Amino acid sequence: MVKINSKFVDIQNTSLQEFIVNAGYNINRIAVEINGNIIPKNKYGTTQIIDGDEVEIVHFVGGG
Amino acid sequence: MTKSEYENVCKKHFGDDFFYKLNNAKVAVAGLGGLGSHIAVMLARSCIGTLHLIDFDNVDISNLNRQEFYLQHIGRPKTECLKEKLLDINPFLNIITDNIKVTVDNMESLFSDEKIVCEAFDDPEQKAMLVNGLLSLFPDIKLIAGSGMAGCADANLIKTRKVFRNFYICGDEENGIKNHSPLMAARVSVCAGHQANKVIQLILDKGV
Structure with missing residues (x-):
């Protein structure tokens, strides 16, 4: 488990770049x-x- | 008015401990719009010793809806106009001005002497650039940013949040300038007040 902005999220083998893009953030x-x-x-x-x-x-x- | 007369009034008002801490402090304000111009005024009134004012722009008529400038300032650099105004509040304030646009390339030299910086830009990409740059270059710098103060939603939604070790965000973190939501003096000033108050807390609680 990973904690992202205080919430636990189940993600594995993900680069920060992939997570940011998938989550819809403007880099x-x-x-x-x-x-x-x-x-x-x-x-x-x-x-x-x-x-x-x-x-x-x-x-x-x-x-x- | 002499410097000692002025300082005695400050000491009487703030108390010696607060006065000396505030008067020995230096704060940089990056961006002198609705946030930065108000932050600088509030800090000047709070006996901060030195302010470093940074902005590349001239005062425009469209600034008068929320920024600490007047008709007589239009067309002149914001750094110069604000400096004059601050010296009318406290003639013994030390003011450093840089009439320049902050970039990735000049950030290191512009902020190398700073311990406390207020981010007060308008553009979200400029905000992100300054925050990323300063926290990478100077891990111990205390940085107070503003994000989310447009429109006229409840002022109580504007908060001060400690995000990283030395990094604070003031604002509602949602209401930007898109979606026909204009920046308005009242809410922008609330956010500026949050930023100035965090600066004062940091100076008084921990010293810098």
Whole structure:
């Protein structure tokens, strides 16, 4: 099991990139932390989400 | 008014402990629109010692619906206009201005001396760029971002949320500027107040 934004999700053998695209996020409007470390955008494709990971995805909306 | 007269009034109001902590602090504000201009004003009124103001834009008539600018400022750089206004609030405030657009390439040099940064951009991709960049470059920087304050939905939906170790988001995280939902002064100011208050908490609780 993986914890994503405080919810347990059963996913296996998935790259962060695949998860983000499948979940419908706009890759240019998010920031992602896994187990307390910010993941640079150019590492999304090579970062595997593995059992026990805690993933936090923040999605920004416009306005300021 | 002399500096010591001003400081004595501040110390009387805030107390010595708060005054010294706030007055020794430095805060950067990236983006001087509806969020950033209000954040800067609130921090100037709170005896923050140094503000670093960053924006590339000039004041436009379309800014007057929610930003701390006036007719007389139109066509002039936001950094300059806000600096004048802040010095009218506190003439002893140290102000650093950078009239520049923040990019991936200049971020490291722009923010290398910062411990606390408020993200106050308008564009969600700029917001994401700044957050990703700063947290990667400076893992110990304290970053307070704004996301979701458009329209006139209940102001109580706007919250401050600790997202990562040193990263906070203020806003409802939903109501963006799409879907015919305009930015309005009241709700944007609520969000700016959340951001400024988190800055003050961080300075007073932990020191920086």
